[in-house]
Amino acid sequence: MGSLLQLNKYLFRYKTKLVLGISFILVSNAAGVLIPLFIKDAIDGLRTVFSNITVYDSAKVYDIVLNNGILIFIAAVVSGFFRFLIRQTIIVVSREIEYDIRQDFWTHIQRLPLRFFQNNSTGNIMAHATNDIGAVRMYVGPAVMYSIDTISTFIIVIALMITINIPLTIYTLLPLPILSFFVYKLSKRIHKKFTLIQEKFSELTTKAQESFSGIRVIKSYVKEQNEVDAFNKLSNEYLIRNMDKVKIQALFMPLLYLIAGTSVIIVIILGGSMVINGTLSLGEITAFVVFLGYLIWPTIAFGWVANIIQQADASMKRLDKIMNEKYEIEDSAKTDFSITDINGEIEFENVSFKYNDGSDYVLRNINLKIPCGSTIAIIGHTGEGKSTMVNLIARLYDIKEGTIKIDGNPINTIPLKILRKSIGLVPQETFLFSETLANNILYGVNQKDKELVKKYSSVAMLDKDVDDFPNGYDTMIGERGITLSGGQKQRTCLARALAVEPRVLILDDSFSAIDTGTEEGILKNLSSYFAGRTSILISHRISTIRNADKIIVLDKGRIVEEGLHDELVALGGIYADIHLKQLLEEELEEIN
Amino acid sequence: MTENREDEILGKAYDSNLMKRLLSYVKPYARYVVFAILLNIVVAALGPVRPYLTKIAIDDYIVESNFNGLLLIGLLLVASLIFQAVIQYFLTYYTQLMGQKIIYDLRTKLFNHIQKLALRFFDRTPIGRTVTRVTNDIESLNELFSSGIVMVFSDIFIILWILVFMFFMSWELSLVALSVLPVLVYATFLFRRKVRDAYRDVRKHLARLNSYxxxxxxGMNVVQIFTKENEELQKFSKINTDHKQANINSIFYYAVFYPFVEILSSAAVALIIWYGGGNVIQGTLTIGVLFAFIQYTEMFFRPVRDLSEKYNIMQTAMASSERIFKLFDDNTMIQNPEHPERLNKVKGKIEFQNVWFAYNPEEYVLKDVSFKINPGETVAIVGHTGAGKTSIINILTRFYDIQKGSILFDGLNIAALDKRELRKHISIVLQDVYLFAGTIKTNISLNSPDISEERIVEAARTVGAYDFISKLSDGFDSEVKEKGATLSVGQKQLISFARALAYDPKILILDEATSSVDTETEKLIQQAILKLLKGRTSIVIAHRLSTIQNSDKIIVMHKGEIKEMGTHRELLAKRDIYFKLYQLQYKDQEITKTA
Structure with a gap:
């Protein structure tokens, strides 16, 4: 339960509305419980008709009946009006708090390092943001509302019942705690069974996923029937688990009626005999029956609320765990806020890096100086640490061994915002938002400048393609729009990075899906637009990097070759080998 | 693009064609339905009978001071209560059982159908979507079958019984009590409509929030690289606010509706007291009847409210069933001949005669391909990416049908053979090894009853997988995937070799993996491949020099055509395409071998 205390600060924010809501509950209940009393008065008035002792005044009785009828209606309207206000306060507050929690959650998530997103799947994070926050809301809203409602109804109704008849009150209330207990126990067991069903369902999903992914193997070995049999078996197990739940769930309503009905029967038999004895009036029995009707729903709610609270508590714990994740990469005491811009000289000094404490080194003893305004290229086989190297410059990960300096300042002393704003990193995975093309290109720029879009699209040689799009630069991209080709995506990402006019441009394999002709054009554009700025190019293709001021070859996390294109070809090492193969490929491509 | 929207179909509230198809799945359980309806008629009466009994208790016994009579009524009440509870339990149980069985039928049938679909279907349909059809979409029909159909009857019967009792006691007072009914019905339907719209709005904003x-x-790295955290937070706030507002809007309808129904029900009570009270004074009505009527008003309101809820269940079901039946109607299948030719004593001869093949109309990936493989021969197919190597495998096993030309298996056109029989004689070892959840044993045998345990072990031994398998904690019974042992790429390949060997096919197709493995495993794989190819017709998409050198013939594919054919030496001497490919892909292996 402890973790739910965390919610106090949210609840406190809406204290006025909550206090109002609680008083509305009290008013509504107070008006509501009058109804049985009016019914009682009406019936007792009518009772005189049947009493053989007194001669009755029919006009007077009729007045009693009519007045009570009107009073019932008025009480109902007052009670109903305040019920409306209750929902408009308490439930609305629960949505406000849900909003606040989600807002805080997102603010927090955004600041977490890349490492967090690599260790937690998107689905997992999403589950926290939806299910767990939802469970907590159920606690703040409905659970709080029903608890107060239940308790106040109980107190008022039981107090009134006691004023009518104490022994009858005790007897009729006896079954109700049992009802509460059953609801609590049953919903707990149902919840457990439900978890089992969910497990089977996810097995079923996995099986379907597997059968469709492995369809080639299945068809090759003519194993369709096997798959169908296995799936049928799982479906059947799923059916059995569902029925397991039904066995318990089906008890719910009958038990409820049984226990609640018992109370009513007690009133009629015990109360009836009291009427016969003359210790109770007929109207009072009627009031009791109606009162019971008031108590049954709160009794059920009681057991239900207990479960909500438990689930909310578990969810809150999971949320807390994420909310306690460290930001890791942020400005600190070392940050020198007098640094307001970056020139572009980068230096690696003895940098070694591994992703996790237990894993192998991805980079070893990297020493490299990139003069301001120069173009440097990194080549090497996949998984040799090329991307890691550039990610370190933008502080997507922090290094523990060695130093990376920009303009002579260690990067952890440069304000993070300045650092990242000055570096235009185009990551290997081309990630674009489901937005218009223009908005994607202007992502890093705080103005809606059409000229900027056009300018950098033409540098990235994207402009010709855009002419063919239905709405030009306003064309939607992604699921709700057009699907760009791999090369178009890469060029859009490039234009996006160029638009912020960074001091350092880093292209992580950004030409792999672009044909060599276009690539050549882009490189030419870049060299004129970006003269004087530092560029780092990662590529598998010689054509991308042959004109760089310096080429380094990474192998197993080390710099093994370094120099100009011609020098490296002459060296006859890894670079020369890659070069030879690409020549061969080109030749093959030309054969028809 | 239209495909993407498929999941967003909201659907019509009712479609008689869809309903007919859905009901056809209920047909096998018609006796359940009849039984449930009969039970419902009985059980629906048990609730309304109680206020009637209390009326008798009040009028005949309490007012007349007859204690024994009161006790008798008490017993009757208890009996009816227990009886109702028991029947209610079984009724719920059986209707749910029926629903689950129908869901089972639908789900397994759909799965069976999907298994029969051709690879073309899987090429164009994202797997996630197909999975959703057999899981979530089917699931959303559950409510319709398990509570929807039968409970509609239940609600109607309860309403009918209440009316019967009410009118029996006093038709006049019944009419007075029911005078609020039109308002209730109207309010309910108005509420349903408003809530449905509000709920759609909520769902729309929730979908937006989730997709954001x-x-x-x-794309968090992009956000962080461009330091757009503040701007993104503003965007998020906007979406979050919209979502909250949509929810608050829907709260309003609930906040109005539920109290309104309570007021209506109290109004009915007030009317009964006023009008009934007048009748009591005139002596035309007893107090007991008044008492019973007050209870009936409460009973009456629930089923009327529930009936409108069934409308929502129906709507969800319609949307899901539309998608489900659309998949049922997809008939992308490779047709089997009606009277397939029989293969006698398979020899394993393969011939391609002027084969043309395209995945998409007119975009031929194989152009006029002809070659012949004699029984027992090993043929290596080489070529650069996109040369059409994989397509040759795909059409030989009839995963796809060709457009022009013919493929002969032992002289018979494969289109005239039973495709299942054809595939039984051909084993394929694919580049990316697919392991199923299960043990190593089941991954080798693929649960075939014909493959004995000895044969599994023997196959593993032959391909050299035995050593590492026996070192695993549970040996051949070790679980692979998720919870189980993590296998290296090379080990997975060896397992797939063992799988192919255990099936002992006449023809073996091997798509060699390019992924690099450690030298020791590489040695094992090379030896395994030699054993695998021995004595059977084999087609290898080769990436290993050793495999190529050991083949009887090399086919050089280039841009969908066969450009060269011959032995390793002959082709090298030509110093053309093969020579270049050799330098590009195979020469390094020679160096490492000699080194």
Whole structure:
């Protein structure tokens, strides 16, 4: 339960509305419980008709009946009006708090390092943001509302019942705690069974996923029937688990009626005999029956609320765990806020890096100086640490061994915002938002400048393609729009990075899906637009990097070759080998 | 693009064709339905009978001071209560059982159908979507079958019984009590409509919120690289606010509706007291009847409210069933001949005669391909990426049908053979090894009853997988995937070799993996391949020099055509395409071998 205390600060924010809501509950209940009393008065008035002792005044009785009828209606309207206000306060507050929690959650998530997103799947994070926050809301809203409602109804109704008849009150209330207990126990067991069903369902999903992914193997070995049999078996197990739940769930309503009905029967038999004895009036029995009707729903709610609270508590714990994740990469005491811009000289000094404490080194003893305004290229086989190297410059990960300096300042002393704003990193995975093309290109720029879009699209040689799009630069991209080709995506990402006019441009394999002709054009554009700025190019293709001021070859996390294109070809090492193969490929491509 | 929207179909509230198809799945359980309806008629009466009994208790016994009579009524009440509870339990149980069985039928039938679909279907349909059809979409029909159909009857019967009792006691007072009914019905339907719209709005905003989060969690590095955290937070706030507002809007309808129904029900009570009270004074009505009527008003309101809820269940079911039946109607299948030719004593001869093949109309990936493989021969197919190597495998096993030309198996056109029989004689070892959840044993045998345990072990031994398998904690019974042992790429390949060997096919197709493995495993794989190819017709998409050198013939594919054919030496001497490919892909292996 402890973790739910965390919610106090949210609840406190809406204290006025909550206090109002609680008083509305009290008013509504107070008006509501009058109804049985009016019914009682009406019936007792009518009772005189049947009493053989007194001669009755029919006009007077009729007045009693009519007045009570009107009073019932008025009480109902007052009670109903305040019920409306209750929902408009308490439930609305629960949505406000849900909003606040989600807002805080997102603010927090955004600041977490890349490492967090690599260790937690998107689905997992999403589950926290939806299910767990939802469970907590159920606690703040409905659970709080029903608890107060239940308790106040109980107190008022039981107090009134006691004023009518104490022994009858005790007897009729006896079954109700049992009802509460059953609801609590049953919903707990149902919840457990439900978890089992969910497990089977996810097995079923996995099986379907597997059968469709492995369809080639299945068809090759003519194993369709096997798959169908296995799936049928799982479906059947799923059916059995569902029925397991039904066995318990089906008890719910009958038990409820049984226990609640018992109370009513007690009133009629015990109360009836009291009427016969003359210790109770007929109207009072009627009031009791109606009162019971008031108590049954709160009794059920009681057991239900207990479960909500438990689930909310578990969810809150999971949320807390994420909310306690460290930001890791942020400005600190070392940050020198007098640094307001970056020139572009980068230096690696003895940098070694591994992703996790237990894993192998991805980079070893990297020493490299990139003069301001120069173009440097990194080549090497996949998984040799090329991307890691550039990610370190933008502080997507922090290094523990060695130093990376920009303009002579260690990067952890440069304000993070300045650092990242000055570096235009185009990551290997081309990630674009489901937005218009223009908005994607202007992502890093705080103005809606059409000229900027056009300018950098033409540098990235994207402009010709855009002419063919239905709405030009306003064309939607992604699921709700057009699907760009791999090369178009890469060029859009490039234009996006160029638009912020960074001091350092880093292209992580950004030409792999672009044909060599276009690539050549882009490189030419870049060299004129970006003269004087530092560029780092990662590529598998010689054509991308042959004109760089310096080429380094990474192998197993080390710099093994370094120099100009011609020098490296002459060296006859890894670079020369890659070069030879690409020549061969080109030749093959030309054969028809 | 239209495909993407498929999941968003909201659907019509009712479609008689869809309903007919859905009901055809209920047909096998018609006796359940009849039984449930009969039970419902009985059980629906048990609730309304109680206020009637209390009326008798009040009028005949309490007012007349007859204690024994009161006790008798008490017993009757208890009996009816227990009886109702028991029947209610079984009724719920059986209707749910029926629903689950129908769901089972639908789900397994759909799965069976999907298994029969051709690879073309899987090429164009994202797997996630197909999975959703057999899981979530089917699931959303559950409510319709398990409570929807039968409970509609239940609600109607309860209403009918209440009316019967009410009118029996006093038709006049019944009419007075029911005078609020039109208002209730109207309010309910108005509420349903408003709530449905509000709920759609909520769902729309929830979907937006979720897709925003999904997208930005995936692209968080871009957000951070461009330091757009503040701007993104503003965007998020906007979406979050819209979502909250949509919810608050829907709260309003609930806040109005539920109290309104309570007021209506109290109004009915007030009317009964006023009008009934007048009748009592005139002596035309007893107090007991008044008492019973007050209870009936409460009973009456629930089923009327529930009936409108069934409308929502129906709507969800319609949307899902539309998608489900659309998949049922997809008939992308490779047709089997009606009277397939029989293969006698398979020899394993393969011949391609002027084969043309395209995945998409007119975009031929194989152009006029002809070659012949004699029984027992090993043929290596080489070529650069996109040369059409994989397509040759795909059409030989009839995963796809060719457009022009013919493929002969032992002289018979494969289109005239039973495709299952054809595939039984051909084993394929694919580049990316697919392991199923299960043990190593089941991954080798693929649960075939014909493959004995000895044969599994023997196959593993032959391909050299035995050593590492026996070192695993549970040996051949070790679980692979998720919970189980993590296998290296090379080990997975060896397992797939063992799988192919255990099936002992006449023809073996091997798509060699390019992924690099450690030298020791590489040695094992090379030896395994030699054993695998021995004595059977084999087609290898080769990436290993050793495999190529050991083949009887090399076919050089280039841009969908066969450009060269011959032995390793002959082709090298030509110093053309093969020579270049050799330098590009195979020469290094020679160096490492000699080194």
């Amino acid at each position: 989060m999904q997208e930005h969690i995936g």
